[in-house]
Amino acid sequence: MTVRAAVAGASGYAGGELLRLLLAHPEIEIGALTGNSNAGQRLGALQPHLLPLADRVLQETTPDVLSGHDVVFLALPHGQSAAVAEQLGPDVLVVDMGADFRLKDAADWEKFYGSAHAGTWPYGLPELPGGRTALEGSKRIAVPGCYPTAASLALVPAYAAGLAEPEAVIVAASGTSGAGKTPKPHLLGSEVMGSMSPYGVGGVHRHTPEMIQNLGAAAGEPVTVSFTPTLAPMPRGILATCSAKARDGVTAESVRAAYEKTYGDEPFIHLLPEGQWPATASVYGSNAVQVQVAHDATAHRIIAISAIDNLTKGTAGGAVQSMNIALGFPEELGLTTIGVAP
Ligand SMILES: NC(=O)C1=CN([C@@H]2O[C@H](COP(=O)(O)OP(=O)(O)OC[C@H]3O[C@@H](n4cnc5c(N)ncnc54)[C@H](OP(=O)(O)O)[C@@H]3O)[C@@H](O)[C@H]2O)C=CC1
Numbered sequence: 001m002t003v004r005a006a007v008a009g010a011s012g013y014a015g016g017e018l019l020r021l022l023l024a025h026p027e028i029e030i031g032a033l034t035g036n037s038n039a040g041q042r043l044g045a046l047q048p049h050l051l052p053l054a055d056r057v058l059q060e061t062t063p064d065v066l067s068g069h070d071v072v073f074l075a076l077p078h079g080q081s082a083a084v085a086e087q088l089g090p091d092v093l094v095v096d097m098g099a100d101f102r103l104k105d106a107a108d109w110e111k112f113y114g115s116a117h118a119g120t121w122p123y124g125l126p127e128l129p130g131g132r133t134a135l136e137g138s139k140r141i142a143v144p145g146c147y148p149t150a151a152s153l154a155l156v157p158a159y160a161a162g163l164a165e166p167e168a169v170i171v172a173a174s175g176t177s178g179a180g181k182t183p184k185p186h187l188l189g190s191e192v193m194g195s196m197s198p199y200g201v202g203g204v205h206r207h208t209p210e211m212i213q214n215l216g217a218a219a220g221e222p223v224t225v226s227f228t229p230t231l232a233p234m235p236r237g238i239l240a241t242c243s244a245k246a247r248d249g250v251t252a253e254s255v256r257a258a259y260e261k262t263y264g265d266e267p268f269i270h271l272l273p274e275g276q277w278p279a280t281a282s283v284y285g286s287n288a289v290q291v292q293v294a295h296d297a298t299a300h301r302i303i304a305i306s307a308i309d310n311l312t313k314g315t316a317g318g319a320v321q322s323m324n325i326a327l328g329f330p331e332e333l334g335l336t337t338i339g340v341a342p
């Protein structure tokens with residue numbers, strides 16, 4: 001069954017990565033491609049790596065242009081999706097790659113995003129407990145943020161198994177594409193190259209409530225999260241170093257067993273052999289997630305580290321994986337766990 005998909009935000013990084021994946025998806029026909037300031041431009045001028053689509057011209061992002069598709073992907077800035085989504089019929093699968101529908105708590109949304117909460121859609125992280133069931137047959141999907149994807153996949157097994165105290169510390173490094181394509185002074189090559197720097201420090205980053213939501217659901221109790229993002233001099237990738245105090249009686253063996261049980265059958269999550277550590281280079285361009293976990297016996301902390309490609313599993317790959325589940329396709333269709341090296 002071939003489905004016709006439109007992509008709003010096709011000129012951006014998330015939209016470009018999505019199109020790269022959709023071009024390799026055997027059941028997708030690519031329909032309308034839309035933009036904002038770049039409407040009227042050839043895609044080849046904006047996304048030169050997408051050769052088969054080079055002569056397609058971006059249209060305005062309007063309900064008329066987006067209607068008549070089976071699936072509509074929204075890769076728009078925060079706060080722009082709700083107005084578009086409400087114009088699309090209930091039979092269309094709408095996959096929002098922005099943040100608008102990720103949070104359950106309206107007060108959290110208002111505090112971190114500073115606007116009225118649009119609502120909550122099924123959350124596109126199938127590997128969470130109950131995650132697949134929530135997506136099956138759904139017509140609306142909220143794709144997670146890239147940092148919450150990495151951090152949640154690192155720590156959820158520990159919380160779901162009751163091994164960790166409800167106080168997580170997460171420090172994650174992201175490549176610059178996480179900030180989108182719109183030019184910003186702190187993203188100039190001369191600012192980023194050869195340097196790493198923190199930002200959004202002190203519990204103010206907007207992904208913090210999303211992590212709290214995911215970890216709290218897994219733990220069955222509120223979990224506090226201290227999250228510090230850092231910017232790394234690379235185009236793609238997130239390395240999330242996450243830790244929590246271990247509960248009494250927890251051992252290296254019980255931690256390892258919980259992660260093996262949780263991730264043993266997951267198609268995209270690779271729990272690395274003991275002694276091997278995740279690296280962003282290993283998941284470049286792939287939907288794979290590398291995870292490793294250790295028990296620090298001296299500090300009695302669980303240390304869980306994950307690596308993802310922020311644009312693939314962290315955005316577009318997660319969107320395609322969730323779409324596959326919603327439409328009843330094999331979950332891995334059009335996605336790869338094969339990276340690019342060196
Ligand atoms: N980059 C990443 O790693 C991740 C991104 N996301 C999310 O995906 C979404 C897109 O991000 P990203 O691709 O990085 O951002 P970009 O800045 O690279 O792209 C933004 C896209 O949205 C379009 N756009 C901008 N303003 C409007 C508007 N008012 N109406 C309609 N379209 C508009 C732009 O069109 P034009 O160029 O024509 O102006 C462009 O196509 C965001 O919500 C982001 O949070 C989620 C997870 C990770």
Ligand SMILES: CC(=O)N[C@@H](CCC(=O)OP(=O)(O)O)C(=O)O
Pocket residue numbers: 097098099144145146147174175176177178179180229231
């Ligand atoms: C490096 C960098 O700036 N990263 C972005 C994360 C972008 C992202 O994936 O999240 P959303 O989908 O919620 O925008 C940031 O920290 O704001």
